Amino acid sequence: MFEMKKELIGPDVAVLHLSGRIAMGKPCQDIDAQVDELIREKVSKVVLDLTHVDRVDSTGFGTIVLNSGKLKKAGGELRVAGATGIVAEIAHSSQIPRIVPFHTNVEDAVANFAAV
DSSP states (O other): OOOOEEEEEETEEEEEEEEEEOOOTTTHHHHHHHHHHHHHHHHHEEEEEEEEEEEEEEHHHHHHHHHHHHHHHOOEEEEEEOOOOOHHHHHTTTTGGTTTTTTSSHHHHHHHHHOO
16 A cells, blocks of 8 residues: 655655555556646655655656656755665665665755755
């Protein structure tokens, strides 16, 4: 069961707290739609909190990379926080962190925006 909760941290920073599985179909469509909406709302810095995500398939990782590109084009940035276990292993073996920065937790990811 996939769930997503949006948390606005500042005028241009949002955290999407995800849980369950990020897989082809509705979960990926929901993430795409939410990122598009945030861009329209001028929220350009987005953290995907994967702390409670237990699986991400190849389409899910593709969605993360695609949305990173959309945010970059809009002058923003996407970060991933809290990936552990098999999710982190697959991400690292697929070289995803070379494209999208991964952080241990949401606080680190948000603090890193300020440092840029």
